[in-house]
Amino acid sequence: MSKDRLRERIKGLAEAEGNIEVIALEKIKSLSSEFGLPPKEVELAALEARVLPRRYLRNLGTVGWDGQAKLLRSTVAVVGLGGLGSNVLEALARMGVGRLLLIDGDAFVDHNLNRQTLATEANLNVSKVEAAKARVATINSAVEVVTHAVEATPDNLPRLLESSNVVVDALDRLPTRLMLQETAQKLGIPLVHGAIGGMIGQVMTIFPGDEGLYALYGREEVPERGIEVERGCPTATPMMVGAWQAQEVMKILVGIGKPLCHRMLLMDAEAGTVDVIRLETKKGM
Amino acid sequence: MIKIEVRLYATLRRYRPELEVGEPLSLNLEEGTTVEQLLEEELGISTEVVKTIFVNGVAQSPGYVLADADRVGIFPPVGGG
Numbered sequence: 001m002s003k004d005r006l007r008e009r010i011k012g013l014a015e016a017e018g019n020i021e022v023i024a025l026e027k028i029k030s031l032s033s034e035f036g037l038p039p040k041e042v043e044l045a046a047l048e049a050r051v052l053p054r055r056y057l058r059n060l061g062t063v064g065w066d067g068q069a070k071l072l073r074s075t076v077a078v079v080g081l082g083g084l085g086s087n088v089l090e091a092l093a094r095m096g097v098g099r100l101l102l103i104d105g106d107a108f109v110d111h112n113l114n115r116q117t118l119a120t121e122a123n124l125n126v127s128k129v130e131a132a133k134a135r136v137a138t139i140n141s142a143v144e145v146v147t148h149a150v151e152a153t154p155d156n157l158p159r160l161l162e163s164s165n166v167v168v169d170a171l172d173r174l175p176t177r178l179m180l181q182e183t184a185q186k187l188g189i190p191l192v193h194g195a196i197g198g199m200i201g202q203v204m205t206i207f208p209g210d211e212g213l214y215a216l217y218g219r220e221e222v223p224e225r226g227i228e229v230e231r232g233c234p235t236a237t238p239m240m241v242g243a244w245q246a247q248e249v250m251k252i253l254v255g256i257g258k259p260l261c262h263r264m265l266l267m268d269a270e271a272g273t274v275d276v277i278r279l280e281t282k283k284g285m
Numbered sequence: 286m287i288k289i290e291v292r293l294y295a296t297l298r299r300y301r302p303e304l305e306v307g308e309p310l311s312l313n314l315e316e317g318t319t320v321e322q323l324l325e326e327e328l329g330i331s332t333e334v335v336k337t338i339f340v341n342g343v344a345q346s347p348g349y350v351l352a353d354a355d356r357v358g359i360f361p362p363v364g365g366g
Contacts, residue, residue, distance in 0.1 A: 080366050082366050083366060084366045085366065169366075170366050171366050172364065172365055172366035173364060174362065174364040177364065194366070195363045195365060195366065196363060196365045196366065197295070197361075197363045197364065197365045198295055198296070200294065200295045200360075200363055201363070202360075202363055215344055216336060216337050216344065217336045217337075217362070218336055218346070223334065223364070224364075225362075225364045226361060226362035226363040226365065227295050227296045227361045227362065227363055227365075228363065228364060228365030230296060231295070231296065238366075264344075266294070266358075266360060268295065270295070270306055271294075271306050271307035272307065273307065275339075276342075277339040277342055277343065277344055277358070278339075278342060278344065279344045280344075
């Protein structure tokens, strides 16, 4: 059986690292070649054999063996690859989320350079999702990337999102975010919302059945945009909020910690405060 | 009369320019004042635009009736990505 042979080869190439066994990146790659398997499959086989792909060594203490395997088996959709999306993407790829669905119809322009980590002087006018795919290939070749160079609409989203375990809201228009929430809820998929403007940010995780953004904005018409029109999006704000979003994704997928469910984290870097507000009182429970 | 504390976030700080960033505003109000009245009448903030209000760490709707020692936070819409 090819699977047993692979396991045997993995055990043979393993090295001791403290009190665990690890397998180096170049060995994952050579086994991938040897067996004609995607690197992700080799990494999963290694984890099953209790040999840790060494790239995940610094994840282990927090996510554990099963947690790392869960991450590799997961699919996360990132809707929007701007300031928030690019920062979330970097984190999800490095932590080893096995499959990423990236949705963004835009190409880079020069004013993206202040905050969008995927934007470089050399890739202006390049499609954001294509640049993202190339970036992921350089930092974690075990991650499978599916790109959709389209704007998110109520017509395309259900089909694009349906295979995901978690969806990340990295959009930049409030009505579209509400539409994304509706879609994720109908699909039964948890949504990690994040939004920024100036030195302010907010993060919350919206499970199916939660009020989510309606708890913030009510059921009447929501404004198109918020304070970001006046205050812009300075460099560090999307890094801070995107990082919180990535942590939420990791918590949901691995099943650790307390997701920001029925709570919103409100970050005001200008004042130096972080508040967590409760969004719904639990009625009749 | 009731006495409450209000924190204005981000661009909403312009409604009380005399306050330092992060400094709360102390207000004495009539008993029975609602969040909507606080925003519209006391602070001049339209509840058409600003919807995120929390009282003692819990998000509340404009109809919520304020009580003595309530701590109110008012947050503008944030939609950038």
